[in-house]
Amino acid sequence: MSETSKPGNFITQIIDKDSENGKHGGKVLTRFPPEPNGYLHIGHAKSICLNFGIAQRYQGQCNLRFDDTNPEKESVEYIESIKRDVTWLGFEWKEEPKFASDYFDALFEFACELIKKGKAYVCELNADEMREYRGTLKEPGKDSPYRDRTAEENLALFEAMRDGQFPDGEKVLRAKIDMASPNINLRDPIIYRIRHVHHHQTGDKWCVYPMYDFTHGLSDAIEGVTHSICTLEFQDHRPLYDWILETLETFHPQQIEFARLNLNYTVTSKRKLKQLVDDGHVEGWDDPRMPTISGMRRRGYTAQSIRNFCERIGVTKSDSVVDVGMLEHAVREDLDANANRAMVVLNPIKVTLTNYPEGKEEIFTVSNHPKNEDAGTREVPFSKHLFVDQADFAEVPPRKWKRMTPGSAVRLRGGYVITCDEAIKDENGNVVELLCRYDENTLGVNPEGYKPKGVIHWVSAEHALDAEVNLYDRLFNHESPDAKHEDKTFLDFINPEALTVASNAKLEPSLLNAEPGVGYQFEREGYFCRDLNAERLVFNRTVTLRDSWAKIEAKGK
Template sequence: MKKIKNNFICKIIEKDILKNKHIKIRTRFPPEPNGHLHIGHAKSIFINFNIAKIYNGKCNLRFDDTNPYKENIKYINIIKKDIIWLGFKWNKKIKYSSNYFNTFYKYAMLLIKKGLAYVDSLNKFEIKKYRGNLKKKGTNSPFRNRSILENINLFKKMKIGKFQEGDVCLRAKINMSSKIILMRDPVLYRIIKKKSHHQTKKKWCIYPTYDFSHCISDYIEKITHSICTIEFQENKKLYNWILKNINIKKKPKQYEFSRLNIENSLLSKRKIKILIKKKIIKNWSDPRLLTISGLRKRGYTPSSIRKFCYNIGITKKENLIQMSYLEHFIRNDLDKKVNRAMAILNPIKIIIYNLPKNYKKIISIPNHPKIKKFGKQNIILRREIYIEKNDFEEKNKKNKKKLFINGKVKLRYSYIIKAKKIKKDRLNKIKTIYCKYYNKKQSKKIKNNIIIHWISKKESIKANFEMYENLFTTKHPEKKKNMLQYINKNSIIIKHGLVQKDIFSKILKKYIQFERIGYFFLKKNKIKNITFTCITKLKK
């Protein structure tokens, strides 16, 4: 397997191997089951699983399930499905942070006994006030100097449910004057009694925070390289502080890489939940989202996402990637895998008046212009055909490659036609275009480089086309105070058009390229309700 591009982490691992620092390389992917995975998680999955594979190591799947208020078993199931769909396999059994609740409790008690943790009776609002901010130092809690014995007894009472939610919590005793706000006596344990845990049910009523459980889970699982995104850089201080003070020898080490940001998209789970609540999107699998389930529903392939993740590489530098870069990989992937066909999204009728009413011309064309093994298909030219409305203008406009009155175009795989007159309806909209047809011999004498696609009326059936654009009109919606102001109202448009009657014989594994339009995924294949989802348009 190739090394991931721009990979400073591999260089670190190779140095560690040369120094015999690790017998076996171990990584992990630790999602919180509080929503669907997105393309940023795909990057993390790709990095962790591939690094383990490159160095003949193991990658664990561990669910960070320390907050039953936010978590759900349905998210665990969809995350497992997403990872398998992407083409990765985790090491042995799935891990859960909840597997280690007894161990977390033991280490929390150790910190209390060492005078490095205390039970605080401030509520969450008071804790925030006492913590200060970047300009103002924190103030010690009035409960910070409780005796070790009192803290032990209070923590035991927390465990057996003697307190209500929000009454008390366990905090690390570090430094309330630290420049890093996170290190100002962070909370290690809080009480959660009102919600049953999906794994441990009602066994526990105290739960460790992510920062406390994560580093200890890494230690228990013998993770050698704990790889996460750059926003956890400050958390490393607490990660190392906890491991240093719980009396362990071989400590895991955390490494950070840049978070994935893609233009006009949203990856924040919290903000995606807002979009769902406001009914701007249907659910986590909405094809306009860059969730793995959304991309799968849109028609993206696992291999295109893996290639995208490989090519963006691993760096510490934050950047904003264009959506067109992701689209490039799905186009490249499908280009070699799918047949071509013609479809009309906005039909307008043409009558070729100099052809007989019963005219029928069978034309043999390739299923793929470059790959012979894909074979051939037959299309039929008749007197009445449909073309795209956008391929016709009444008057000639410079630099517009369209059909117009007294103008000529070539029908794809066929011959040249010339528009002679039009017929309009009561609303003054064009209903029919009457054209003259030039046979093969005549067409050869006419110079023309304008080619349009078409479908014969008799060989066509109705179909729906879901056309997607960016969900947001701004490049970086996550940085906007009110992201809802930047919702693209035309992010989905349903077109009611036509496809060839024998379209199902041309579709390979639900994929097709409609010429001059884009790559499509077959969503519904009922004759009276054929629906295609546009994965990506062709490059102009």
């Protein structure tokens, strides 16, 4: 489905009306403006799909712009990771990525213009005094004692700030608006602060840096952004966005807010995600347990499934929490249609076919995908000694058991029907080997009299690949780990079973050539992909086969 044919939302309705009225000459220019202070997460994916998707829908343009106004917390690593994530999701920017720091000279001049207009002043209140003077949601603030300095004095002080004559925190530049405003964002907000710190783009040129609220709107204006699409937390900041642009009498983009993506069983605060990384709770920003785009990519989520998910949840102005099962369903749906099948035994137990000739081998040709003939076939070797999964055998089977048990027959996927005759145990009573018989007349057929109870997967022991398989689950075991909990933090809800490792897994030999990151369905086990980082043979579970959301959707139809 092309972008133009996809259903609209309240934002596209606004743009449609603007186009009908000839606003901006029908031009549509959006932007995706991440701060390079961490890796992008699933919430950013929604914003990426929205901003770049709208540009595609209207044959417009979306700028990738880094809001790099806080160099102490930013790095080139984060910048490069953001570029990779946007590209991987399937979007591209027409020009070179932009940086707020590209506009530092212009922003400084805009600040000087505010001072000359009597709309900004240098303030020397410390942080505690600033909070005291600011007031509360119920009480107005108080004017700073430095509020009535002359424009000349403020301009001289601001230039001295730029020239490095004051230490960090000694002075700030504040917009002069209204300390009694019911909107606390308009109570003379700070628009510049002193930071003697090296910047990853501008080096040591600057020791004063603009604040986000000052930078964002003016960067939009400089670039000619027509529709500045933000999440709802910026709604109360819009009056400041408008005040700055109107006071400076510059181009005025329209800010539109939408509800951010909130997922249960998930934390998306970059500060908390960084804490998970820094404190060693995960192995890095791209740990497959993380809700980062890079983590989901390494786990095996596809770009298409994430785009489908973002489209499915829609764009609204009401905050809500989306069930993470809906995201997992989108991943399963895409992988079910596109992932080739393979046989892998995660917890192997040996099977010996007592009546199969020693040294004999056969090659079975099996389809790569049961619903897609274009996926082709692969060859699977068969021999006297096999591995099957421990979970597929029971000496005393429960009701409705359809797998292996002494005296009953099962079919090997793509192969023969076999019957278990005996279970060999070790000194501790654990089953270590199954002695079975195969019927050479059952390859691909069920002769009369045979009623195998089920079909199980297997791997030839002589040809099996040894591999490590990471069985990933949700990182948190509480549906609202980020909410306020008495005497607990989000770290207390880390799921201890978020990662278990099948270190003795046996794989069919075709998986030796598996391309890292490409999804497979391991028959009857789930969806997996070869790890992007490991040099040895390591596979990560992307998602299990069970799909509760598919059942929920079916009930709703």
